Amino acid sequence: MPVTNYNKMHDKITYKISKKVSEVDPFKAYKMQQEGSLLIDIREQSELYLGKPLNSTHIPKSQLEITLLNVINDLDVSLLIICSSGKRSLFAAYILKELGFKNVFSVSGGFENWKNSELPYSIPEKDKPNRYIRQILIPEIGKIGQQKINKSKILIIGMGGIGCPAALYLAAAGIGHIGIIDNDLVDLNNLHRQILYSEKDIGKSKVLSAKDKLEQLNSEITIMPYEVRINSENINSIILNYDMVLDATDNFETRNVINNACIRHKKPNIQSSVFLFEGQISTFHPNFSTNAPCYRCLYSEFPPAFLSPSCSEIGVLGILPGLMGVLAATEALKIILDIKTNLIGKLLVLDLLEMDFSVYNIQKNKNCNYCSSIKNTDH
Ligand SMILES: [Zn+2]
Missing domain, CATH: 3.40.50.720 (NAD(P)-binding Rossmann-like Domain)
Structure with a gap:
């Protein structure tokens, strides 16, 4: 399949999903987190050296559904999903909604936007890059x-x-x-x-x-x-x-x-x-x-x-x-x-x-x- 066609299809699907998933900007997400929503960072371990939102929970996208279904009994719980740019979180939030979670939100612009908005984040010691x-x-x-x-x-x-x-x-x-x-x-x-x-x-x-x-x-x-x-x-x-x-x-x-x-x-x-x-x-x-x-x-x-x-x-x-x-x-x-x-x-x-x-x-x-x-x- 030509790459241009693939890109068009990808954009189309992303658009379709974005209509079904609620997005919140980082400021709103931060406020919701303070009020008790669970902020879940779904990036891979190797991406965390850039930092992660303060008090967020890290569950890589590949383990997201299984982990949440194992630890959360309440489908009404408010979940905020964040990735690096806001695309993977959109797909993840969509799947969680399909699984029955009622209050799932994708953080628009992802961690990049979170960082640029000067919201609090930390770099865990174990994730700090090591040149050696x-x-x-x-x-x-x-x-x-x-x-x-x-x-x-x-x-x-x-x-x-x-x-x-x-x-x-x-x-x-x-x-x-x-x-x-x-x-x-x-x-x-x-x-x-x-x-x-x-x-x-x-x-x-x-x-x-x-x-x-x-x-x-x-x-x-x-x-x-x-x-x-x-x-x-x-x-x-x-x-x-x-x-x-x-x-x-x-x-x-x-x-x-x-x-x-x-x-x-x-x-x-x-x-x-x-x-x-x-x-x-x-x-x-x-x-x-x-x-x-x-x-x-x-x-x-x-x-x-x-x-x-x-x-x-x-x-x-x-x-x-x-x-x-x-x-x-x-x-x-x-x-x-x-x-x-x-x-x-x-x-x-x-x-x-x-x-x-x-x-x-x-x-x-x-x-x-x-x-x-x-x-x-x-x-
Ligand atoms: Zn000698």
């Missing part, structure tokens, strides 16, 4: 896991190609407090991989631009920008305020500073890096167990500078730091949720050229100058 519901449904997360996420504080050092996607996903997941450190300004050649920034940010502070974008994504969390270059002095006072560190820097010297501070302050250090088509990620947490290595257990000697050129010298495929940032964010959530299959004591190596993901066990160096003196402490 899709991840709360995951058994490993649940409501308790989400609360842990919301209470967590993560420090991201370096807001470049790895830090940007990590911050985006952590903000979206609801990490309650995210610190972001970088002293650079946005440059045109950053835009192919540092996805928090756009052309209008060029020349502006990375951390302030990032804060702006992240707050647009999630206004319920706190973003703390630090427009500094991290060093062995300023890191100590900053790191104290966080549960863990996400090292998204691009040089050995800074990674070493972060490694030392994380050992000293007993913070997990999720460290990722990129080189050509290869990415690496691990979580260093030598305070976690006697076997857990630190960054310097893995790299006791740093290669000379000419063997470790930066992205600006050798180029980088924008997608690779994007992937590493997403993996780092995943690892952060797993540490928060205490999911044991994390990367403590393991190194994940991605080779995008071969499309190969490999995980290697990495050992603690018993003679490591940086973490070997740490005794196993309670995690």
